Amino acid sequence: EIVLTQSPGTLSLSPGERATLSCRASQSVSSSYLAWYQQKPGQAPRLLIYGASSRATGIPDRFSGSGSGTDFTLTISRLEPEDFAVYYCQQYGSSRNTFGQGTKLEIK
């Protein structure tokens, strides 16, 4: 099973700042089958990025994904108040898809 480790656990930033979230895999993720989800309190997760860098439908272009192999990054170019949430990465390239433990993005 591929283990995903997200860092940092909590990121404290202010609106307008740039956020960089990391997801590291215990082994290479085939075909860059890596997705990112956003979850706000009391809500279901929402798909942001798939295929490591493709934005899902309706996702603003301030969200971008990059990386390959074992190291992946979600970048939010300029934080809006509604972006403060928990973010999960998911790999779906192996026979058993797995999620990271999440990064909480909080207002500083």
Add this chain to the structure above:
Amino acid sequence: EVQLVESGGGLVQPGRSLRLSCAASGFTFDDYAMHWVRQAPGKGLEWVSGISWNSGSIGYADSVKGRFTISRDNAKNSLYLQMNSLRAEDTALYYCAKDMKGGYSNPRFDPWGQGTLVTVSS
């Protein structure tokens, strides 16, 4: 608009059974694989089970294999999860999620329902 509405959760004693349902609308249900993903209180996400568009391929997490059964009824646009021999560690919010394609392998979940809470306790 795609809608997924889960139901069937509740409080159940260890060792008992529960059946979850997910009613889908707003898309051609039998074109897509469907999944159940759960989230224990205050914890992260765990994929539970997936089923292909025609029920031809099914998969389970090791933690539920042999106890849970996923199924779907394309005529009713509905997904189900039969949960037997429930344990305290199965306590979670169970989400129904649509895949972006018909096969259940290599799943990407979009969108998700709001979830139904299952609490296993005596």
